[in-house]
Amino acid sequence: xxWVLWRQYRVTAAIAGAILAAFAVLLLVTGLQDAARWHAALxxxxxxxxxxxxxxxxxxxxxxxxxxxxxxxxxxxxxxxFWGGPAVARERETGTxxxxxxxxxxxxHWLSVKAAWLxxxxxxxxxxxxxxxxxxxxxxxxxxxxxxxxxxxxxxGIVPIGYAVFAVALGIAAGTLIGRSLPALAVxxxxxxxxRLVITYVVRVHYLPAVTxxxxxxxxxxxxxxxxxxxxxxxxxxxxxxxxxxxxxxxIQGFGTVPASCPASSAVPIGSTLACMARLGYRSFATYxxxxxxxxxxxMETGIFVALAAALIGxxxxxxxxxxx
Amino acid sequence: MTxxxxxxxxxxxxxxxxxxxxxxxxxxxxxxxxxxxxNGAGKTTLLRxxxxxxxxxxxxxxxxxxxxxxxxxxxxxxxxxxxxxxxxRRLTAQEHIGFGAHLNPRWDGESVRARLAGLKIPLDxxxxxxxxxxxxxxxxxxxxxKRPALLLLxxxxxxxxxxxxxxxxxxxxxxxxAKGDSEEGVERAWGGGRGAGGGLTVxxxxxxxxxxxxxxDHLILLAGSRVQLCGDIDTLLAQHRVLxxxxxxxxxxxxxxxxxxxxxxxxxxxxxxxxxxxxxxxxWAVEExxxxxxxxxxxxxxxxxxxxxxxxxRLSAVGGER
Numbered sequence: 128x129x130w131v132l133w134r135q136y137r138v139t140a141a142i143a144g145a146i147l148a149a150f151a152v153l154l155l156v157t158g159l160q161d162a163a164r165w166h167a168a169l170x171x172x173x174x175x176x177x178x179x180x181x182x183x184x185x186x187x188x189x190x191x192x193x194x195x196x197x198x199x200x201x202x203x204x205x206x207x208x209f210w211g212g213p214a215v216a217r218e219r220e221t222g223t224x225x226x227x228x229x230x231x232x233x234x235x236h237w238l239s240v241k242a243a244w245l246x247x248x249x250x251x252x253x254x255x256x257x258x259x260x261x262x263x264x265x266x267x268x269x270x271x272x273x274x275x276x277x278x279x280x281x282x283x284g285i286v287p288i289g290y291a292v293f294a295v296a297l298g299i300a301a302g303t304l305i306g307r308s309l310p311a312l313a314v315x316x317x318x319x320x321x322x323r324l325v326i327t328y329v330v331r332v333h334y335l336p337a338v339t340x341x342x343x344x345x346x347x348x349x350x351x352x353x354x355x356x357x358x359x360x361x362x363x364x365x366x367x368x369x370x371x372x373x374x375x376x377x378x379i380q381g382f383g384t385v386p387a388s389c390p391a392s393s394a395v396p397i398g399s400t401l402a403c404m405a406r407l408g409y410r411s412f413a414t415y416x417x418x419x420x421x422x423x424x425x426x427m428e429t430g431i432f433v434a435l436a437a438a439l440i441g442x443x444x445x446x447x448x449x450x451x452x
Numbered sequence: 453m454t455x456x457x458x459x460x461x462x463x464x465x466x467x468x469x470x471x472x473x474x475x476x477x478x479x480x481x482x483x484x485x486x487x488x489x490x491n492g493a494g495k496t497t498l499l500r501x502x503x504x505x506x507x508x509x510x511x512x513x514x515x516x517x518x519x520x521x522x523x524x525x526x527x528x529x530x531x532x533x534x535x536x537x538x539x540x541r542r543l544t545a546q547e548h549i550g551f552g553a554h555l556n557p558r559w560d561g562e563s564v565r566a567r568l569a570g571l572k573i574p575l576d577x578x579x580x581x582x583x584x585x586x587x588x589x590x591x592x593x594x595x596x597x598k599r600p601a602l603l604l605l606x607x608x609x610x611x612x613x614x615x616x617x618x619x620x621x622x623x624x625x626x627x628x629x630a631k632g633d634s635e636e637g638v639e640r641a642w643g644g645g646r647g648a649g650g651g652l653t654v655x656x657x658x659x660x661x662x663x664x665x666x667x668x669d670h671l672i673l674l675a676g677s678r679v680q681l682c683g684d685i686d687t688l689l690a691q692h693r694v695l696x697x698x699x700x701x702x703x704x705x706x707x708x709x710x711x712x713x714x715x716x717x718x719x720x721x722x723x724x725x726x727x728x729x730x731x732x733x734x735x736w737a738v739e740e741x742x743x744x745x746x747x748x749x750x751x752x753x754x755x756x757x758x759x760x761x762x763x764x765x766r767l768s769a770v771g772g773e774r
Contacts, residue, residue: 128554128555130550130554131550131551131554131555134543134547134550134551135540135543138542221538221540221541222534222536222538223538223539223540224538225500225503225505225532225534225538226534226538226539226540226591227555228504228505229503229504229505229527229530229531229532230527230551230552230555230556230598231524231527231528231555231556231557231598232524232527232555233522233523233524233527234522235522448522449507451500451505451506451507452500452505452506
């Protein structure tokens with residue numbers, strides 16, 4: 128069965144391999160250049176003592192290659208649509224399923240081997256792309272600590288492997304249930320995007336309870352490392368949290384909600400307004416996911432997508448074993 | 453005796469359409485059995501049920517001693533060729549041979565190469581680039597190379613030219629004869645205790661009655677999703693007669709014999725009857741019926757309990773061959 132699959136998919140595998148190689152070379156060359164610039168900047172700033180505002184003096188992680196790296200968000204979907212979707216549906220459409228299933232091979236074996244190789248290929252290719260992107264982003268991450276933010280979290284580390292495995296499983300399941308490739312591609316795309324968006328913007332933040340830090344309105348607070356900022360605002364003297372007023376040294380957002388007893392206008396220095404608020408019992412708060420949770424979140428999210436993939440493959444087995452060819 | 457194929461009450465419904473109803477047949481071992489019937493009569497459905505590609509809604513099929521099932525021992529004994537000749541269009545015949553070699557315990561790839569070489573069909577071109585007839589030949593050769601005990605062929609002749617058809621039927625007859633006489637394949641799981649060993653049995657559907665007549669010795673006729681006839685062709689020929697006589701009342705004939713079909717003109721009446729003893733009334737001229745007359749007679753017959761109207765409706769409702 129493995130030999131058979133290799134014959135069926137070797138062209139696809141070669142194309143995917145070639146694209147991956149081109150992508151790797153492109154990012155390798157520019158990644159090395161970025162790394163060199165990053166190190167040079169570090170050396171310079173260490174000499175000048177200007178490392179504090181490095182992110183203003185060095186420009187990394189922008190330009191067309193950054194766009195390319197961000198576009199790898201779509202890689203799992205492409206696998207799902209073009210590897211997963213037709214895997215069973217195409218054999219049904221063209222009738223070759225009848226040929227395959229009347230050789231001396233059970234449906235269970237046929238599907239096991241086919242699904243296993245496709246999922247493995249998705250994991251390997253998805254993992255390779257993610258590995259290259261993660262490496263490429265290392266200087267950018269060191270500079271901007273942006274890897275926990277939605278969108279950047281999703282193309283680095285191990286989650287892209289989970290997405291790729293899920294997308295291919297989804298494609299296989301959709302193709303099996305629908306029985307025709309083209310609608311299966313559309314359904315795969317729709318469901319994949321919906322699940323990804325919901326998990327990214329609704330579910331992910333709840334993997335672990337967010338951390339809230341309360342600090343003086345007259346001070347700045349930045350969590351360590353690549354934290355994921357969620358909300359910030361002020362704690363009113365009564366203890367309520369308000370996000371309509373955000374203050375920091377030199378900054379007041381939401382002038383209208385500054386307490387009337389503290390003068391606030393362009394004529395009054397911000398520092399004295401803040402000092403007044405501090406005396407009244409106002410404090411700042413920030414809610415965020417700390418940077419050290421990047422990897423725990425990566426593992427949890429990967430686990431969720433792998434579990435979803437397993438469920439979809441389970442459904443596929445039920446259908447393939449029961450439904451007529 | 454127990455046949456290689458035994459079905460009882462086999463029924464397959466697809467949503468609102470009944471593709472096959474209450475099909476009870478028996479196909480003896482070592483025969484070439486012809487499956488005939490108009491489009492939508494249920495031929496493809498029956499073959500797919502026997503191959504294990506579809507599951508019956510009701511009833512039971514016993515093939516090679518057990519129900520069609522998903523296990524290697526069963527699948528290894530079944531050779532199935534679907535009507536639409538499904539092959540992987542981008543793969544070559546050579547790759548299909550490898551396909552079979554990797555998926556089957558017995559595999560005679562050499563026979564495919566020899567057959568295709570004889571037909572001058574290139575092994576190294578994608579089968580999608582071959583003509584329809586060539587593709588059919590490739591698919592047939594692949595089906596035979598599996599060396600099954602039972603061949604289920606759905607319209608294998610449809611895509612072939614007359615010469616190729618004749619050659620194929622000859623090869624088929626030869627394969628059945630060879631397997632019947634000899635050896636290999638004796639050690640089949642299902643046939644181990646069956647003395648003479650595992651002779652090849654073939655069930656093939658076709659529209660071409662002349663071809664059926666040339667090679668088959670057993671016939672199954674489906675009409676309106678039901679079995680109308682199932683038996684040895686010799687027996688069927690012996691049982692049926694065409695009676696021609698002046699236009700007259702047929703009730704006397706119907707009292708003894710079964711009238712399959714009646715055609716009347718103003719001057720004379722022609723009957724196809726299934727005999728139940730000799731025809732004694734000298735008013736009728738009795739002639740032997742040929743296979744085509746019998747088949748057409750049963751095909752055009754209204755099945756019991758149905759007027760022409762509903763049956764026509766049912767046949768058109770079945771639509772495709774599934």
